[in-house]
Amino acid sequence: xETNEAVRSLxxxxxxxxxxxxxxxxxxxxxxxxxxxxxxxxELPPATLSFHLAGLxxxxxxxxxxxxxxxxxxxxxxxxxxxxxxxxxxCCGGVSCAPQACQPETDKGESHEETSRARRRA
Amino acid sequence: xETNEAVRSLxxxxxxxxxxxxxxxxxxxxxxxxxxxxxxxxELPPATLSFHLAGLxxxxxxxxxxxxxxxxxxxxxxxxxxxxxxxxxxCCGGVSCAPQACQPETDKGESHEETSRARRRA
DNA sequence: CTAACGTTTCCATTATTCTGGAAATATGGA
DNA sequence: TCCATATTTCCAGAATAATGGAAACGTTAG
Numbered sequence: 001x002e003t004n005e006a007v008r009s010l011x012x013x014x015x016x017x018x019x020x021x022x023x024x025x026x027x028x029x030x031x032x033x034x035x036x037x038x039x040x041x042x043e044l045p046p047a048t049l050s051f052h053l054a055g056l057x058x059x060x061x062x063x064x065x066x067x068x069x070x071x072x073x074x075x076x077x078x079x080x081x082x083x084x085x086x087x088x089x090x091c092c093g094g095v096s097c098a099p100q101a102c103q104p105e106t107d108k109g110e111s112h113e114e115t116s117r118a119r120r121r122a
Numbered sequence: 123x124e125t126n127e128a129v130r131s132l133x134x135x136x137x138x139x140x141x142x143x144x145x146x147x148x149x150x151x152x153x154x155x156x157x158x159x160x161x162x163x164x165e166l167p168p169a170t171l172s173f174h175l176a177g178l179x180x181x182x183x184x185x186x187x188x189x190x191x192x193x194x195x196x197x198x199x200x201x202x203x204x205x206x207x208x209x210x211x212x213c214c215g216g217v218s219c220a221p222q223a224c225q226p227e228t229d230k231g232e233s234h235e236e237t238s239r240a241r242r243r244a
Numbered sequence: 245c246t247a248a249c250g251t252t253t254c255c256a257t258t259a260t261t262c263t264g265g266a267a268a269t270a271t272g273g274a
Numbered sequence: 275t276c277c278a279t280a281t282t283t284c285c286a287g288a289a290t291a292a293t294g295g296a297a298a299c300g301t302t303a304g
Contacts, residue, residue: 003141010136013209015292016129027212036250047294050252055291069250069301077213084206087135090149091199137262157281169264172282191271191280 001082005060009083012059017044018052022061025075032065032074123208127182131205134181139166140174144183147197154187154196 013019020042025032039049053073056062060079064071135141142164147155161171175195178184182201186193 003138007136007138007141010132010141011291014129014132014136016125017292019125019129019132023209023212026210029213034250035252039251045294046251047253047296048292051292051294054252066301069248071251080209084210087145087202087206088148090145091151133261139262158279161281167264168281169266169283170262173262173264176282188271193281 001086006083006086008059009061009079012055012061015052015055017042017048018056021049021052021073022056022075025062025073026077026080028074030074030077032072034067034070034072035064036070038073123204128205128208130181131183131201134177134183137174137177139164139170140178143171143174143195144178144197147184147195148199148202150196152196152199154194156189156192156194157186158192160195 013022021038024038024041035049035053038044038053039046042049044052053062053064056073057064061076062073063076064073066072135144143160146160146163157171157175160166160175161168164171166174175184175186178195179186183198184195185198186195188194
């Protein structure tokens with residue numbers, strides 16, 4: 001993922017309504033949700049909702065498909081994963097520091113070697 | 123992690139210079155980097171750099187410690203991990219959809235079927 | 245065709261953020 | 275003490291983003 005794409009995606013998520021919309025779509029899975037349902041659930045007026053949905057779409061984090069009279073929005077999971085990877089790559093210089101294991105000087109009695117192997121399952 | 127915290131963190135990352143700074147710090151690991159080195163590497167004037175470092179710090183994504191005449195900044199890995207978790211939780215309704223496995227209709231072929239069912243293990 | 249519904253566009257107002265020069269503030273050394 | 279170096283604060287101009295009412299647009303059913 002390129003830096004500019006990442007900035008666009010992060011900008012899209014850096015706003016209360018859009019973040020709420022995105023998380024709703026993440027929950028909804030590939031099936032997605034109609035624009036109206038989203039607006040109803042989050043209590044957003046149509047114009048505002050549409051503005052934010054357009055933002056998420058422009059950022060590549062959501063897609064839409066027409067289904068009858070409804071427009072169904074769904075999260076772009078692949079893009080979300082790319083973004084997460086972009087943020088965590090080369091964590092600690094790439095040396096034995098799986099993302100979930102990055103815990104700097106925060107705690108006291110932790111070892112310094114045991115986390116070298118990545119645990120990809122959460 | 124709370125929504126407002128997430129928005130603050132995402133806002134902090136949603137800007138080219140700050141994203142670059144953060145990734146530099148992620149690479150640097152817990153050792154961190156002096157403010158000056160960051161500015162040098164990214165060619166940012168002092169005022170601009172300080173502005174963005176303050177932003178990252180306010181957002182909880184970086185911390186600073188004084189070391190002699192230098193101020194050393196380092197990434198707050200724990201916060202970064204919280205943020206990633208926040209974005210990916212309840213992916214696909216929580217049904218057997220580990221973050222890295224969320225791949226909806228990404229491929230060239232479209233799938234307009236009801237994919238509300240979980241895919242076991244990608 | 246017409247009516248009804250769902251969604252988007254238009255628009256103006258308001259609010260927030262980015263930028264960087266210059267000056268102020270810390271820190272350590274001579 | 276005084277100087278050099280490192281970083282932050284002050285400031286203000288320029289740019290960008292959020293909001294929501296009203297109207298326009300698309301789609302389907304009757």
